[in-house]
Amino acid sequence: MMKVLLVEDEILVRVGIKSIVDWEEHGYTVIGEASNGAEALEKIKDNVPDLVMTDLVMDTMNGFELIKVLRQDYPAIRIIVLSCHNDFQNVKEAMRLGASDYLFKLTIMPDELIQTLDTVRNQMGIMKIAASSTRDQIVHQNLSTIKSKVIHAAIEKSYVSAAECNKELKQLGVKVDLELDYILVYISVDEFYLANVNSRIKERELLKFSMLNFIAEAFERIESSEVFEYDGGDCLVIVNTEGLEHVTILETFIMLREYMQRYLGISVSGSLSLNHRGIRDLQEAHQEAITALEARFYSGGGSLYDYRERLDISADSSIDFPENLNCLLLDNWLEQIAIEKVKSFLAEYFDFMESCQRVSRHRVRNRLLEVLVPFLTAARKRGVDLENMKYDGGFTAQQVIAKYESLKLIRTWFMQFADDFMEECRRKGQTRGRAEIVKVKDYVNNHLSSSDISVSTAAVLVNMSESYFSHLFKKETGSSFVDYVNSMRINKAKELLLHTDMKIFEIASKVGVENTNYFSMLFKKLTGISPSEFRQ
Structure with a gap:
């Protein structure tokens, strides 16, 4: 846990910064507060923090004096300056003295706070600037951080005035x-x-x-x-x-x-x-x-x-597929476990997609998600756990489509995925397991809209005790019954997200999860993204 000391003379600002995030959830703990630099140094004598967040304009001892003392006596402590929007000259001086980054204290957002803390923590753990660099190198690194923030403001037009932004860049x-x-x-x-x-x-x-x-x-x-x-x-x-x-x-x-x-x-x-x-x-x-x-x-x-x-790219350009690339055909080949026909379909599908170079990549990604749906359907029917089929970077199928920046790389991945998927379907077909487990799986797939699917329900269905059923199910499938049910619910939810206009709370109910917040949490746990992100 990284220890943080907060130095700010306005108590409301201190309370605000402490309250906007769950510090410990992100690996930080606020070990104390001080209203000026002198008070901060007294606290540091008793408990040395990893990071100090300090205001610059304070009575008794201001932030500049505090930074100088910390750089001299506690060089391992990193410093983040709390500043106002019209305080650029002071921020620049603080960064020259050795501060690592800065935040606008009156408009700070939770994500921005955590991102800045994480950046400084990474600098401490990876680059070890304070331990191995000269003061000139530190100043150069910090100026790079300031330049980055100023250019972000210029691009987002979040500056006070264009003239002021130009002035800052020249400075x-x-x-x-x-x-x-x-x-x-x-x-x-x-x-x-x-x-x-x-x-x-x-x-x-x-x-x-x-x-x-x-x-x-x-x-x-x-x-x-x-x-x-x-x-x-x-x-x-x-x-x-x-x-x-x-x-x-x-x-x-x-x-x-x-x-x-x-x-x-x-x-x-x-x-x-x-x-x-x-x-x-x-x-x-x-x-x-x-x-x-x-x-x-x-x-x-x-x-x-x-x-x-x-210049002629249009986000609204449509993609009209020929009849031989209808995904219903893929449904049929997957049902038959016809590996060569599946691979032939995918090869033609990607050939066609690669010819659509005047169409925005966002629309292409959406159509690739559609071709994934037959796999989701087949996985649910055959009890194949797609979430365990991960590749470079630990990405799932939908994450590959959403994140990979090259259609050729997505194609290579998809063809390998299809091979692995069909092999897993074959394996499942050859070893469907005991009749009781097959019966339970069929029951689950036919009753996903029910919120009452439980170990006790399944055990009664096959005339077993709950403990013996749980043991047998795990032995036969490699996963617990609860995990299997959750995986089937989420696979069904993916189909509905891609092929219907149903609202997320309606989809949650349709797959047997009455609490929408729990559904969203479960979806993100199993897929790595939220339901709304998956639908986009």
């Missing part, structure tokens, strides 16, 4: 001028969810740190450019374009791609916005780069994509 020494013509280059690791599995660097935060350094090094050759850390495995590069040839950006990306593959063992893609001018255009430039990057879904990644080539 940070940003080399690019947003008042001149610029383009936004979006750099993204291909399949970042799997990057720590495939990369030579297994720790995700350290991988991101190494990537940022490589990107900065590659773009040093373009004088008027600036690299910003963004979300997940992504970075933004803003480049002033006056006098710059487009081929220079392409050559720089190719060099970066080779760096990443050779030294980190990962593949990256990039995308380009149109030309823009002014900080107010940054949001549009960012969206253009994101749209251009959608081409990666079809090509498999490793390329630089231009927004001009995606």
Whole structure:
């Protein structure tokens, strides 16, 4: 449990920060509070925290003085500054002195608080900046964090004024001028969810740190450019374009791609916005780069994509399948355990999907979820537990479709999944087990809408004691009766989520779970995502 000391002279702010999250649930504990720096140091003498969250403007001893003492006497303690929106100069000075991050104390949200705490904790455990870096390195790392937050605000247009945001960027020494013509280059690791599995660097935060350094090094050759850390495995590069040839950006990306593959063992893609001018255009430039990057879904990644080539993409474009790709046919082949016909159907299905390159990837993902439904139906009928069929990254079938960034990779995964699924169906068919267990399974599948399915009900059905039935069911199926029933309920719920407009509370009732909150909790426990996320 990471120990946190809260230093803030306004008691209501302290109460608010302490109350908005369940600290211990996330691995933190608030060991004390102080109203100024001097009081904080007295408390630290008795119980040294891992992390101090401090205001800057306080009587007796302010936050700046506290940071100086902590850096001198307690260098292992990390510091998060609690600031106001109009307090950028003070935040910058605090970060220069050695603070790790900052939060706007009056508008702080629970997710933002936990994310910031987790980021600092990762820095402590992985990078060990305080123990191994010089003060200049610490300042450089913290300025990178500030730049990232400022560019987020610029893209989201959450700044107080465009002029103030421009001023902050200049104060940070940003080399690019947003008042001149610029383009936004979006750099993204291909399949970042799997990057720590495939990369030579297994720790995700350290991988991101190494990537940022490589990107900065590659773009040093373009004088008027600036690299910003963004979300997940992504970075933004803003480049002033006056006098710059487009081929220079392409050559720089190719060099970066080779760096990443050779030294980190990962593949990256990039995308380009149109030309823009002014900080107010940054949001549009960012969206253009994101749209251009959608081409990666079809090509498999490793390329630089231009927004001009995606101008005719429509999120509303429909996909009209030919008759031979009707999923009812797949239902039939799965029912017969006709492996070659199933694989042939899937091969033709993916061939057709790969031809739909002018359709948004979101719509394609939805159609891929539809082809998963016959597998869910067959799994429920045959007692196959899809939740145990996980692959790289520990992803389930629906998570692969939702998260993988390449249609080719989804196709490779799906074909392997189909092989494994059919083999499991064969195995289940050959060893359906004792007649009593088969009878119970059939009963469960025919009565999923009932909330009264229990061990006692099943035991009575086959004339056994509850304890003996539970033992026998686990021996025959490899799972407990309760787990089996829950798995069947959730498989049925998936079908209803994809093929009906029923509300979530109606689906919960339809599969025998009367409490909607419990249904959502159970669904997320077994699938990794909520019912609404699965439906999207």
